[in-house]
Amino acid sequence: MKLTLRVWRQKNADAPGAMSTYEVDGISQDMSFLEMLDTLNEELILAGDDPVAFDHDCREGICGACSLVINGDAHGPERTTTCQLHMRSFEDGDTIDIEPWRASAFPVVKDLVVDRSAFDRIIQAGGYISAPTGTAPEAHATPVPKPDADFAFEHAECIGCGACVAACPNGSAMLFTSAKINHLNVLPQGAPERETRVLDMVGQMDSEGFGGCTLTGECATACPKGIPLPSISAMNKEWLRATRKVRR
Amino acid sequence: MTDYTHYRTGAPVVDTKAPEGPVAERWDTRRFQAKLVNPANRRKHTVIVVGTGLAGGSAGATLAEQGYHVVQFCFQDSPRRAHSVAAQGGINAAKNYRNDGDSIHRLFYDTVKGGDFRARESNVHRLAQISVEIIDQCVAQGVPFAREYGGLLDNRSFGGVQVSRTFYARGQTGQQLLLGAYQALSRQIAAGNVELHARTEMLDLIVVDGKARGIVARDLVTGKIDTYFADAVVLASGGYGNVFYLSTNAMNSNATAVWRAHRRGAYFANPCFTQIHPTCIPRTGDHQSKLTLMSESLRNDGRIWVPKAKGDDRPADEIPEDERDYYLERIYPAFGNLVPRDIASRAAKNVCDEGRGVGPGGQGVYLDFAEAIQRMGRDKVEEKYGNLFDMYARITAENPYETPMRIYPAVHYTMGGLWVDYDLQTTIPGLFAIGEANFSDHGANRLGASALMQGLADGYFVLPSTINDYLARNPHHEAVDASHPVVEEAVADTEDRLNLLLSVNGDRTPDSFHREIGELMWEYCGMARTEDGLRTALDRIPRIREEFWRRIKVPGTGDEFNQSLEKANRIVDYLELAELMCLDALHRAESCGGHFREESQTPDGEAARRDEEFSYAAAWEFSGTGEAPVLHKEDLVFEYVHPTQRSYA
Numbered sequence: 001m002k003l004t005l006r007v008w009r010q011k012n013a014d015a016p017g018a019m020s021t022y023e024v025d026g027i028s029q030d031m032s033f034l035e036m037l038d039t040l041n042e043e044l045i046l047a048g049d050d051p052v053a054f055d056h057d058c059r060e061g062i063c064g065a066c067s068l069v070i071n072g073d074a075h076g077p078e079r080t081t082t083c084q085l086h087m088r089s090f091e092d093g094d095t096i097d098i099e100p101w102r103a104s105a106f107p108v109v110k111d112l113v114v115d116r117s118a119f120d121r122i123i124q125a126g127g128y129i130s131a132p133t134g135t136a137p138e139a140h141a142t143p144v145p146k147p148d149a150d151f152a153f154e155h156a157e158c159i160g161c162g163a164c165v166a167a168c169p170n171g172s173a174m175l176f177t178s179a180k181i182n183h184l185n186v187l188p189q190g191a192p193e194r195e196t197r198v199l200d201m202v203g204q205m206d207s208e209g210f211g212g213c214t215l216t217g218e219c220a221t222a223c224p225k226g227i228p229l230p231s232i233s234a235m236n237k238e239w240l241r242a243t244r245k246v247r248r
Numbered sequence: 249m250t251d252y253t254h255y256r257t258g259a260p261v262v263d264t265k266a267p268e269g270p271v272a273e274r275w276d277t278r279r280f281q282a283k284l285v286n287p288a289n290r291r292k293h294t295v296i297v298v299g300t301g302l303a304g305g306s307a308g309a310t311l312a313e314q315g316y317h318v319v320q321f322c323f324q325d326s327p328r329r330a331h332s333v334a335a336q337g338g339i340n341a342a343k344n345y346r347n348d349g350d351s352i353h354r355l356f357y358d359t360v361k362g363g364d365f366r367a368r369e370s371n372v373h374r375l376a377q378i379s380v381e382i383i384d385q386c387v388a389q390g391v392p393f394a395r396e397y398g399g400l401l402d403n404r405s406f407g408g409v410q411v412s413r414t415f416y417a418r419g420q421t422g423q424q425l426l427l428g429a430y431q432a433l434s435r436q437i438a439a440g441n442v443e444l445h446a447r448t449e450m451l452d453l454i455v456v457d458g459k460a461r462g463i464v465a466r467d468l469v470t471g472k473i474d475t476y477f478a479d480a481v482v483l484a485s486g487g488y489g490n491v492f493y494l495s496t497n498a499m500n501s502n503a504t505a506v507w508r509a510h511r512r513g514a515y516f517a518n519p520c521f522t523q524i525h526p527t528c529i530p531r532t533g534d535h536q537s538k539l540t541l542m543s544e545s546l547r548n549d550g551r552i553w554v555p556k557a558k559g560d561d562r563p564a565d566e567i568p569e570d571e572r573d574y575y576l577e578r579i580y581p582a583f584g585n586l587v588p589r590d591i592a593s594r595a596a597k598n599v600c601d602e603g604r605g606v607g608p609g610g611q612g613v614y615l616d617f618a619e620a621i622q623r624m625g626r627d628k629v630e631e632k633y634g635n636l637f638d639m640y641a642r643i644t645a646e647n648p649y650e651t652p653m654r655i656y657p658a659v660h661y662t663m664g665g666l667w668v669d670y671d672l673q674t675t676i677p678g679l680f681a682i683g684e685a686n687f688s689d690h691g692a693n694r695l696g697a698s699a700l701m702q703g704l705a706d707g708y709f710v711l712p713s714t715i716n717d718y719l720a721r722n723p724h725h726e727a728v729d730a731s732h733p734v735v736e737e738a739v740a741d742t743e744d745r746l747n748l749l750l751s752v753n754g755d756r757t758p759d760s761f762h763r764e765i766g767e768l769m770w771e772y773c774g775m776a777r778t779e780d781g782l783r784t785a786l787d788r789i790p791r792i793r794e795e796f797w798r799r800i801k802v803p804g805t806g807d808e809f810n811q812s813l814e815k816a817n818r819i820v821d822y823l824e825l826a827e828l829m830c831l832d833a834l835h836r837a838e839s840c841g842g843h844f845r846e847e848s849q850t851p852d853g854e855a856a857r858r859d860e861e862f863s864y865a866a867a868w869e870f871s872g873t874g875e876a877p878v879l880h881k882e883d884l885v886f887e888y889v890h891p892t893q894r895s896y897a
Contacts, residue, residue, distance in 0.1 A: 011808075012808065012809070028532075028533055028535060030532040030533060030535075031533075031535050032537070032643075034537070035535045035536070035537050038535070038537055038759070039535065042757050042759060042760075044803075045757045045801060045803050045812060046755070046757065046801070048803065049803070050803055050804055051803065051811070051812060053809055053811055055325060056499060057324060057329055057331070057498040057499055057500050058329075058331060058333065058334045058498040058499075059498070059499055059537060059538045059540075060334055060496075060538075060540045060541075060639070061639065061642075062333050062334050062420065062422075062423055063324075063329040063331070063333050063334065063498060064326075064328070064329060064333075065324065065325065065329050078642075080642060084639070084642050084643070086642070086643070086645070088645060109469055109809060110469075110808075110809040113809065115325070116325060116326065117325070117326070117446065119326065120326050120327070120328070120434065120437075120446075123328075123430070123431060123434045124434040124435070124437050124438040125438065127431055127434065128389070128431035128432060128434055128435045129388065129389050129390045129431070130435060131385070131388035131389045131390075131432070132310075132313040132432075133306070133309070133310040133313060133385060133432075133708045133709070133712070134385075135388065136381070136384040136385045136387065136388035137384065137388065138384055139343070139383045139384045139387040139401060140345070140400055140401065142387075143395075143398065143399030143400055144395055144399050145399050146395050146396065146397050146399060149392055149393075149394075149395040149399075152390070152392040153392040153394075153417060153418065153424075156392050156417075156424060156427065157420065157423075159333075159423075160326065160328055160329075183390065183392065184390050187390050187392070189387070189388055189389070189390050190390050
C-alpha cells in the first residue's frame with residue numbers, strides 16, 4: 001500500500017505545532033498502525049530528519065500508552081487501541097491524518113506524545129482501597145456475589161489511555177473517573193471509603209481542568225475496553241449519595 | 249584482550265544467607281534473625297526503587313507504608329503501564345480451595361521440578377508459603393478475580409501441574425494485579441511517602457565505598473541527567489527478553505538497569521536461562537515489531553495438532569481427524585496439552601522442523617477449540633477466553649471460533665538475572681533485585697502463572713522484611729556528596745556514552761542493529777543450542793558491536809525528548825549482554841529446562857541434565873567489555889526434592 005500521512009509535528013510543549021505531510025510506500029496490510037509509523041521513522045532517520053515521537057509500549061492493547069487521533073477518531077476507525085489497529089482497515093492511496101490527544105488537561109510533550117499525569121493524580125486522590133500489606137483477612141472471608149465481581153471487573157478493565165477525554169467535545173474525564181469509582185465502590189472491600197473516594201476523585205478531576213459531561217457518549221464509543229456510558233450515571237448517583245451522607 | 253570464551257572460574261559463592269534447619273521454617277527463622285529498624289527511624293532512610301511493575305510497585309508501596317522514604321522511577325509516562333500489565337493467564341497460590349490435593353509443599357515441589365532442578369530450594373519454598381498471603385492481599389485491595397456463583401474465588405489449572413491453583417481475572421490477571429499495586433503506590437504518593445519520577449530512566453548505578461548509594465537517571469522529556477542518592481537501591485526493572493528483538497516483552501522493556509549494575513560489580517546469574525513460550529501468534533513479515541502471546545490457559549481447552557503428513561497444505565477443516573497428529577497428547581499422555589512451556593515449545597519446533605508446520609512459512613501449529621466448543625458450548629468458551637479470541641482475530645483477521653488458531657513459540661521471560669542471596673541482595677551491598685530482574689526462583693524453566701506470584705512475593709513480602717536488616721546494620725549517617733569522584737565518574741560515563749551515540753552519525757538506524765543482534769540470538773541462542781552455533785554467535789557479536797559504534801545514526805540531541813537515543817543506548821547494553829548469554833549457554837554443556845543443548849539429550853529427544861557437573865547456578869562477574877568474565881558457582885543442594893529426569897509422559 002502507498003499512503004499519504006499528515007502528521008502533527010511539535011518540537012516541545014512550548015513550540016507551536018503544525019501538520020506535516022509524508023508519503024510511505026510498501027506498507028503491508030498485516031502491519032499494525034504503529035509498525036507503519038516505525039517504517040516512516042526508519043526512513044526519516046536515514047534521511048537525517050527527526051522521527052515522529054509517539055507513545056507506545058506493550059503493543060498488545062493493554063498498557064494504554066498508545067494514543068493517536070486518526071482521521072479525527074481516537075485510536076482510529078476500529079474500536080480498539082492504536083497498537084491493535086491494522087493497516088487492513090485502510091485502502092491503498094488513502095490520506096491519513098494523525099494527531100495527538102487534544103485536551104487542555106493533556107498538554108503536548110512532543111509531536112504525538114501528551115502528558116496524561118492528570119489521570120494519575122485522580123487515582124492518587126482516592127482510586128484505591130486502603131489495605132496496607134499484611135493487614136488482609138483470608139480471601140474467602142468475604143464472598144463477593146458474582147454479578148458484583150463481574151461489574152467490578154468490567155470497570156476495572158480501563159487501561160487509562162485517555163481516548164475518552166480525546167473523543168469528548170468537552171475534554172471530560174468522567175468515563176475514566178467513573179470506571180475506577182464503580183470498580184471499587186461495588187466491592188465490599190471498597191465500602192469503608194465509598195463516599196470519600198467519589199468526592200475526592202471528582203474534586204481532583206475538576207481541578208485538573210477536564211471539561212464537564214454533557215452526555216454526548218463519544219467517550220464510551222471511543223473506549224477500546226468498552227467501559228459503558230451508564231458508568232457515568234452510576235458515578236453521579238454515588239456522588240449525590242455521598243454529598244448527602246457526608247453533610248449529615 | 250583475552251578470548252571471551254576463555255573465562256576464569258573464581259571462588260564459589262558460599263554464603264546464600266539462607267538459614268539452616270527444616271525448609272519450612274527457614275523464612276520464619278530469617279525474619280526473626282533480621283534486625284529491625286525502629287518505626288521512628290524509618291523516615292530517615294531513603295530507598296530508591298527502579299521500576300513500577302508488580303515487584304517494584306508492590307515494594308515501593310509496602311516500604312512507604314512501613315515508613316521509609318521511597319524515591320521511585322519508571323520510564324513509562326505512568327507507573328500503571330509497566331509490562332506486568334500484559335500478563336494474561338493467572339497467579340498461582342497453594343490455597344487448596346479445590347481440595348484437590350494441593351499444598352505449600354506441592355507448589356514447592358512442582359516449582360523445583362518444573363525449573364528442572366536449577367533453583368535454590370530455600371527460596372522456592374518461601375515463595376510457595378507466601379503465595380497464600382498474596383491472594384489475601386490482592387483481594388483486600390479490590391482485585392476483581394474471577395468468582396463462582398457462590399461468590400468464592402474460581403481457579404483453573406496451568407501447564408506442568410495436575411491441580412487447579414491458578415487465580416485469574418479473565419485474560420487480564422496481570423493488569424488487575426498491577427493496578428492493585430499501582431493503586432497502593434498511588435495512595436503512598438498522595439501521602440507524600442513516595443516521590444515518583446515518571447518518564448525517567450536509570451542509566452547507571454552509583455557505588456560509594458563498596459555500597460550501592462544511588463543512581464544516575466535521565467529525564468526522558470528534558471534529557472537532563474541527574475543523580476539520586478539513597479541508603480539502598482532496589483532494581484525491579486524486569487527481564488531482558490528484548491535482547492532477541494522479537495519477543496512478547498513491551499517495546500521499551502530493557503536490560504540497562506541490570507546490566508549497568510552488573511558492570512558495577514553485581515554478578516549476573518544463569519543468563520542463558522530464557523523461556524520460549526509455546527503459544528504466541530506467528531510473525532507475519534519483516535515489519536514485525538513484537539510478538540503477542542496467547543495465554544497458556546488456552547491449553548486447558550484447546551488441542552494442539554499438526555497434519556500427520558509433511559507439506560500438507562490443505563485448510564485445517566479439510567484435514568480429517570485421522571490425518572491429524574495431536575502430538576502433545578500422543579507423546580505426553582499424562583499431561584497432554586498441559587506439559588511445561590519448554591517441552592511444549594520444543595515439541596512445536598520439532599514438528600515444524602519435520603516440515604509439518606502450518607501457515608505461512610510452515611512456522612506454526614494449530615491450537616484448536618472445535619472440541620471445546622462442542623463440549624462446553626460457544627458461550628462458555630467465550631466467557632472464559634473471549635478477550636483472547638478477540639485479540640487473535642484482530643491481529644490475524646481470522647475467526648478462532650471457526651478456524652483453529654495458529655501459534656508458534658516466542659521469547660517470553662528470562663529466568664536468569666542479577667544473582668541474589670536469600671535476602672534478594674546482589675553481590676553489591678545495598679543493591680537488591682526483585683521480580684524478573686533477579687534470577688532466583690524459577691531455575692531453568694518457569695511454570696505458568698508463577699511470574700506474577702514471584703513478583704508480588706518479592707515486592708509485598710520478602711524485600712520489605714529483608715531490607716530492614718541491611719538498613720539496620722548499615723546506617724548511613726552522611727549523605728553522599730554529589731562531588732564525590734565516583735559520582736562524577738558515573739555521570740561523566742553516562743554523558744560520554746550518549747554524546748558518542750549522537751556524534752557517530754553513521755548510516756544505520758538503532759532498530760537495524762537491534763534486529764540483527766536479535767536474529768543472531770534467536771538462531772544460535774534460542775530454542776535449541778549447539779556448541780558450534782554458540783561459537784559462531786560469540787565470534788559475530790564483537791563484530792556487530794564494532795560496527796555499531798562505527799555506523800550508528802541517532803538523530804536529534806541529548807537535551808530533548810529523543811526516543812531514538814533511548815533505543816540506541818539500550819542496544820549498547822544488549823550487545824554486551826548477548827555475549828554473556830551465549831557464553832553461559834556454551835559453558836553449560838547440558839540441557840535443562842529452557843536451555844536445550846542438542847549435544848545433551850535423551851534417546852527420545854528430551855533434555856538430559858548432567859547433575860554431576862552442572863548442579864549449580866552460574867554467577868558471572870564482569871571484567872570489561874569483550875573481556876572474559878569470571879564464573880562463580882553456587883552449588884545447588886537438594887534436600888527435599890530429589891533430582892530426577894523430569895517426566896510428563
